[in-house]
Every structure is written in structure tokens, then in C-alpha cells.
Amino acid sequence: METVKLTINDKTYEAEPGKTILEVASENDIWIPTLCYDKRLDPYGGCRMCLVEVKGARQLLPSCISRINDGMVVNTESENVRRTRKGVLEYILSDHPLDCMTCEATGCCELQDVAYSMDIKGERFRSEEKRGGELHDRNKLIYRETPKCIRCGRCVRICDEVTQEHAIEFGGRGFQMWVATPFGESLLDGPCVLCGQCVSACPTGALYEKQAMGRGRPYQVKKVRSTCGYCSVGCQIDIHVDHKGINKIT
Known part of the structure; x- marks a missing residue:
């Protein structure tokens, strides 16, 4: 099979045509932070x-959507890259609650991991905009x-x-943008x-399983691999077990 040669951080790699920079980097254990x-x-x-x-390139490129080409030279850790990523993250954190000690997602929060990797300390920016709290859905x-x-x-x-x-879509604009349901109704009243x-897709604690709340951090729960018995497909599932029994199933 024909391959493409490219250089990432001064090392040469070969990959299949059509792959993105992020895919090639991940396959070769080169970490690039992502949130979306x-x-x-x-x-x-x-x-x-x-x-x-x-x-x-005239500007920095998002590696998740940038396809590789032969002879491409990529730097994932230049000073400009690190400074720009850190600035982007600081803006993301500008209106994010800093309650990591009590957040249910602590230990499996991708935002927390990325902030730690970039040595974020304190708040460089802080928005005065408030976006409400828990959405009380029945x-x-x-x-x-x-x-x-x-x-x-x-x-x-x-x-x-x-x-x-x-079943869900973005509503509002700017700081007031949120993930909304049709007409702001309960998830039970729409196609959900x-x-x-x-x-499972949420990188923070914005979405969480209600039955698992207050029953330990994700790293404190034992995972047991099993097979779903709903139909004949036999999908693999993880049963999360704590001292009280089944915590959740993913």
C-alpha cells in the first residue's frame, strides 16, 4: 500500500494517505490535547x-481536521503552539466553575487533564456572565x-x-449558549x-449519570466487562461496581 512520509517533531513517520495529523500523532504516541x-x-x-x-502554513492548523500530505513538516510543541493552546484554554476556563474538589467528574475530566498538562494556575480571565446551575429535569x-x-x-x-x-441542540449565543432540548422541555418529552x-461523550461534568452521583470517583469503582443481553448482537459493556453494588453500566 502506498504511504505518505511526514515529519513530526523532527522524526519521520509513514502513514496511509487521507489520515489527519492527529490520527498519525496518536498512532505514534505523540500526545496532542483535544476537547471536541x-x-x-x-x-x-x-x-x-x-x-x-x-x-x-500561514497560521496554526487544527490537527483533527488537517489531512497529511507527503513531505509535510509538523511541530506539535513549538513555543507558539504552546502559548496559543494555553490562551485558548484560559478563555474556555473563563466562565467554568472551579469546583473540581467536589465535581463528580474529577479523575475522568478531560478539561482538568488538559489544564494540568498546561500548568494552568489561577484565572487569567474571568467572565462576569452567569449561566445558571443544574437543569432540573425529571x-x-x-x-x-x-x-x-x-x-x-x-x-x-x-x-x-x-x-x-x-434530541438536543445548541441554544443561545456567546456565553449564554447551552445544550438545549426542544422548547426547553424535559428529555422525557422529546425524542431522547x-x-x-x-x-459518554461529555469531556467534563456537565452531563453525568444520576444513579452514580455521590458513589465514588470513577477511579474508585471497579469495572467488570460483560455482554449486553438486550438483543442477539452481543455488544460488550462495562459494569461499574462499588461497595453498594452496580453503580452504572457503560
Whole structure:
């Protein structure tokens, strides 16, 4: 099979044509931070955390949507790249609650991991805009907390592209943008089937399983691999077990 040669951080790699810079980097254990990227979804390029420097390009390029070509020279850790990524993240954090000590997602929060990797300390920017708190939805499965949403679009896109239910969408603009349901009603009143795919896609604590709240951090829960018995397909599932029994199923 024909391959493409490119250089990433002064090392030469070969990859299949049509792949993105992010895909090639991931395959070769080169970490590039992302927030809106999910391998189950079409590349989006919205969060701008995966920016890289490409020789000959007039500006930094989002690696998740930039296809490789022969002879491409990429730098994922230049001073300009690190400074720009950090600035983008600081803006994302400008209206994000800093309650990591009590957040249910601590330990599995991608935003927290990226902030730690970039040595974010304190708040460089802080928005005075407030976006409310928990959305009190009478469904018994999915907890929604608007202020923790970073508008990455992963929940909306997985609902559209994977489950194809189109149950949620963005509403509002700017700081007042949020993930909305039709007419602001409960998830129970729309096409949502409460499958939990949106929760699995969320990189923060904006979406969480209600039955798992207050029952330990994700790293404190044991995962047991099993097979779903709903139909004959036999999908693999993880049963999360704590000292009280089954915590949740993913």
C-alpha cells in the first residue's frame, strides 16, 4: 500500500494517505490535547486545542481536521503552539466553575487533564456572565449542569451522528449558549431515548449519570466487562461496581 512520509517533531513517520495529523500523532504516541474530538464522530475542529505548526502554513492548523500530505513538516510543541493552546484554554476556563474538589467528574475530566498538562494556575480571565446551575429535569438517568458545559458539541453530535435521535441542540449565543432540548422541555418529552451516549461523550461534568452521583470517583469503582443481553448482537459493556453494588453500566 502506498504511504505518505511526514515529519513530526523532527522524526519521520509513514502513514496511509487521507489520515489527519492527529490520527498519525496518536498512532505514534505523540500526545496532542483535544476537547471536541471523539473518534466515534466526524472531525469538528471547534475547540482549537489541537493546533499544530505546519511548515509553509500561514497560521496554526487544527490537527483533527488537517489531512497529511507527503513531505509535510509538523511541530506539535513549538513555543507558539504552546502559548496559543494555553490562551485558548484560559478563555474556555473563563466562565467554568472551579469546583473540581467536589465535581463528580474529577479523575475522568478531560478539561482538568488538559489544564494540568498546561500548568494552568489561577484565572487569567474571568467572565462576569452567569449561566445558571443544574437543569432540573425529571428524568431519573441524566444529570445536566449548564455552567460546566464548554460547548464542545460532542453530546449534540453523538446524538445526531451515532444514535440519530436529534434530541438536543445548541441554544443561545456567546456565553449564554447551552445544550438545549426542544422548547426547553424535559428529555422525557422529546425524542431522547435516555441511551446515555451524550454522557459518554461529555469531556467534563456537565452531563453525568444520576444513579452514580455521590458513589465514588470513577477511579474508585471497579469495572467488570460483560455482554449486553438486550438483543442477539452481543455488544460488550462495562459494569461499574462499588461497595453498594452496580453503580452504572457503560
